[in-house]
Amino acid sequence: MKDFKMSPRPLWKSLSDVPMGSSCSSFHICDTNAAWRVFRPVMDYSLCIGCHQCYLLCPDGAIHKEDAKVFRIDYDFCKGCGICANQCKPGAISMVKEDQV
Amino acid sequence: MIKKLNARNIDAKECFYGHKACGGCGESLALRLALKVLGEEAYLSLPAGCMAAVSFIYPNMAFKNNAVITPFASTAAVATGIAAGLEALGKEAPLSVGFAGDGGTADIGIQSLSGAIDRGEKFIYICTDNEAYMNTGIQKSGLTPFGAATTTTPAGKAIHGCVTEKKNMFEIAAAHGISYAATASIGYPEDFLNKVQKAKECDGPAYIHIYTPCPTGWGHGSEITVDLAKEVVDTGLWFLAEYENGEFRLNKKPENFKPVADHLKRQARFRHLSEIEITQIEEMRDRKWEKMLKNWG
Numbered sequence: 097m098k099d100f101k102m103s104p105r106p107l108w109k110s111l112s113d114v115p116m117g118s119s120c121s122s123f124h125i126c127d128t129n130a131a132w133r134v135f136r137p138v139m140d141y142s143l144c145i146g147c148h149q150c151y152l153l154c155p156d157g158a159i160h161k162e163d164a165k166v167f168r169i170d171y172d173f174c175k176g177c178g179i180c181a182n183q184c185k186p187g188a189i190s191m192v193k194e195d196q197v
Numbered sequence: 198m199i200k201k202l203n204a205r206n207i208d209a210k211e212c213f214y215g216h217k218a219c220g221g222c223g224e225s226l227a228l229r230l231a232l233k234v235l236g237e238e239a240y241l242s243l244p245a246g247c248m249a250a251v252s253f254i255y256p257n258m259a260f261k262n263n264a265v266i267t268p269f270a271s272t273a274a275v276a277t278g279i280a281a282g283l284e285a286l287g288k289e290a291p292l293s294v295g296f297a298g299d300g301g302t303a304d305i306g307i308q309s310l311s312g313a314i315d316r317g318e319k320f321i322y323i324c325t326d327n328e329a330y331m332n333t334g335i336q337k338s339g340l341t342p343f344g345a346a347t348t349t350t351p352a353g354k355a356i357h358g359c360v361t362e363k364k365n366m367f368e369i370a371a372a373h374g375i376s377y378a379a380t381a382s383i384g385y386p387e388d389f390l391n392k393v394q395k396a397k398e399c400d401g402p403a404y405i406h407i408y409t410p411c412p413t414g415w416g417h418g419s420e421i422t423v424d425l426a427k428e429v430v431d432t433g434l435w436f437l438a439e440y441e442n443g444e445f446r447l448n449k450k451p452e453n454f455k456p457v458a459d460h461l462k463r464q465a466r467f468r469h470l471s472e473i474e475i476t477q478i479e480e481m482r483d484r485k486w487e488k489m490l491k492n493w494g
Contacts, residue, residue: 114256115255115256120255120256120258121258122258122260122261122262122263122264123214123258123259123260123261124256124257124258125214125215125257125258125259126256126257127257128215129215129217132220133220147204148204148205149204151204152204152207152230152386153226153383153386153423154226155218155220155221155222155223155225155226155229155422156214156215156216156218156225156229157211157213157214157229160209161209164205173214173215175219175220175221176220177220177221177222177412177419177420177422178220178221178418178419178420179221179419179420179422179423181420182420182421182423182424183423
């Protein structure tokens with residue numbers, strides 16, 4: 097499967113790899129948001145009509161457009177807010193409790 | 198003719214990613230959508246506020262763009278300074294954008310915004326309006342609407358939340374004779390995308406005021422953020438308008454407003470309101486619309 101991480105976790109081998117000073121390079125993302133979720137959005141591709149609403153309205157941009165009709169959720173950064181499932185008119189996204197996945 | 202933007206033809210690249218905003222944050226959605234149009238070459242200025250707090254967490258950097266945290270009062274001053282710097286460096290099509298919340302725009306940052314618009318420099322200012330100072334713990338701002346409970350205007354026995362009305366920030370920005378000003382809502386994302394595109398194309402200062410619900414501050418479920426932002430336009434409590442070439446224009450004129458009570462009761466900050474206050478809110482809305490329809494057509 098494609099790696100959906102927009103920015104791979106930077107490797108720190110020594111202290112000198114940690115950015116110094118009050119600024120750092122853009123898109124320097126060191127940790128994920130995955131543990132924020134209580135409910136996880138699960139996509140049923142047979143119901144998806146490719147309306148793009150989930151991809152458009154995700155506040156975290158965690159739903160990636162792979163193709164005009166193929167959308168994938170980056171569970172490393174999805175916070176489980178449920179906007180995608182709420183906006184999905186055909187009901188292709190359902191929110192499932194994390195321990196029941 | 199500029200190509201109309203929609204969900205299908207916007208840039209698939211993300212410029213705002215891995216930030217630590219609350220789940221269902223409306224403000225981060227507005228920022229993400231705006232950056233899809235502005236592109237990664239835009240230089241961003243953000244004052245102390247939610248969006249600075251969630252994206253610049255050392256050693257994380259959630260922006261792909263160059264971005265800087267400005268003093269609270271000087272978002273627009275820093276943005277125009279960056280624009281001047283980019284021009285001095287000989288950059289082609291320099292683009293400097295300021296993103297501030299409602300407090301950073303209508304209260305604390307209003308003088309620098311006014312000065313920057315007055316100087317007529319090319320920059321874009323986007324005000325993400327969540328109707329209180331959310332980052333510091335939900336205090337009332339100049340854009341808090343009538344009746345909303347915040348920590349500094351709590352809903353008590355005698356006084357039921359905020360007693361003042363929302364400042365007309367869009368009209369204030371337009372009154373400078375600005376090149377382009379618009380209001381938007383994340384409930385109408387395509388409309389917002391095209392307004393950002395217009396602001397990018399226009400030659401001079403541009404101001405966009407976008408309505409962004411905040412699940413933490415307003416006390417609503419994180420999944421209904423976009424629903425609320427759509428409803429607020431349908432109930433007439435917020436409006437979609439533009440100011441261009443010295444003329445105001447309403448983008449959406451609802452024939453019948455949806456009931457205000459249902460919309461307000463979905464948010465904990467309005468749950469204490471009595472029938473009388475809801476009628477008062479409806480009267481304020483009708484007065485505002487009467488004026489807008491008369492003057493802006």
